[in-house]
Amino acid sequence: MVALPGSQIRRPRRPGTEVRRPRRPSAREAGTALLFVLPFLLLFAIFRFGPAIAGVILGFTDYTIGGETSWTGLENFRRLVDDPTFWSALRVTVIFTALSVPLSMLASLGMALLTRRAFRGAKLFRSIFFLPVVTSLILAGVVFTWVFADGGPWSRAMGALGLPAGSWLADSALVVPALVLVSVWSRFGYGMLILLARLQDVPAELEEAALTDGASAWQRFRFVTLPQLRPALFFVAIIETTVSFQVFDMIYVMTGGGPVRSSYSLVYLLYDQGFKYFDLGYASAVGVALFVMTIVVALIQRLTLGREE
């Protein structure tokens, strides 16, 4: 047994005095507490706190592994603004997010409402819908590459419906919608569980009262259930937006950013610059841009969706 220094506590002179703690922690108590926090604190300082600050600072340098590093001020950001690849990656990321977040939330909401009651099979359906969430996007990407291939199930189905057939992944206009579908498939089960948890807490009286007052199913949903779900929807929107902004894994496997960069996302740009061209300073500048975007969108969502929180 590892005995921590300072852990041998003397028996209190009077029983009961230990229970009423003094305002200020004793040096010994603080010492032991710090020992408990220390391992995590060190890890956090070295691998999270330090890198977060360094990651921003690197954006203002021309750091490359093994090379000389110098302070370049706003040079990286100026380059970023002039880089058409950055703007195209930003556009892809924003369009992808703008499509996948609402669609996935809609699917989450629909499935949450459908599986909300305790009927036979409700649990099974929930488990099925959550399965993609635990599945790696690399594996999903491999399968969906086949699904979207020319002559594959998706192109056949689209052809039968009179919609654009052929490989969506090879079409620069349809590649992002195809990726959005994969993202919805993989994420909606998560939002569904969050919304279900919240739905359980909606007081039955509210909906029963609305029913007695002759409210239609739509009215009950719109004016009773939906307002109650607002905080949960806000939460899901934030999480899903963050996840979508960082889309990378499935693009890496399914398209490699193509065709002609039409599915090249911001994190892909960061990865390429940092770990293919080893331009870590420029990659950090892309990271800073991603950070700023995340904050801005979180603030906008807070002001619009989160008003009544």
Place this chain on the structure above:
Amino acid sequence: MTDTITPPGTAAPATEAPARGRRPYRGRAGRGWVVGRTALLLAGALLTLFPFYAMVVLSFKPTGPVTFPDSLLPWPFSTEAYDQVIGAKSVLRWMGNTLVYSVVSVVGVLLFASMAGYAFAKKRFPGKETMFWSFLAMLMVPYHVTMIPTFIIISEMNGVDTYWGMIVPTLANAQAVFLMRQFIASLPDSLFEAARLDGCSEWRVYVSIVLPLIKPILATLGVFVFLWHWNDFLWPLIVGQSLDMRTLTTGIASLQQENVPLNMLLAGSVVAFVPIFMAYLIGQRYFQEGVSTTGIKG
């Protein structure tokens, strides 16, 4: 013991009856509604499961072109792809790497996060609030911003292509500390006080009182940390560069870039999927409750 002391909102599964007076609305389940609901749910389930079905069926095909929709039939059946992917490719080695990466990380995260969570919940020390809020604030910073400096640190320490280089940075999981603190804070102080009055050392209190009491959150968090590491891609891609240090995800992505035939690619995917699928079947409760009670990211 773990069943009697459960912090609010951490134990009740979404499917069980909620607290008194908050009975869920049952509504009138008309026949039309039931039929419509069943149809929609079945359609949803089919769409959700189709890729899994395709993954398994196509992985058992002999190498060579089989066109859709014939390819969805279970025959011709062949385990050729599995023989090749397990024999000629390093899939088993990658699975070993993934297991090391996931299991060691789970143990490390749970140990350090529960220790820190205990101190943050039940102890007073200078700088406590500042530290805790800086942990939370860091959750706002996208992982990709910290990833670059973390890689530089690891490569300066010659940690590229090593297990420790891959694992150690992931142990700084602030979300885990946050969840631990929440859970431990809801346990009554008297439990720890009693042990302390009996002369137990702090470490002893942690091992024999705290750890048994926090089993539910250890299980929930453990399941998710395992999942995150099993499916992790970008960090292992950067740190595990050699063929022997790939994980299942980066390994399969590399197979795909070598233009390996589809059946082999999918056989590798099935091998990578089975363990997490088993874990999901067994620990389903923890996965689903973890999301619905803590909002932990799937």
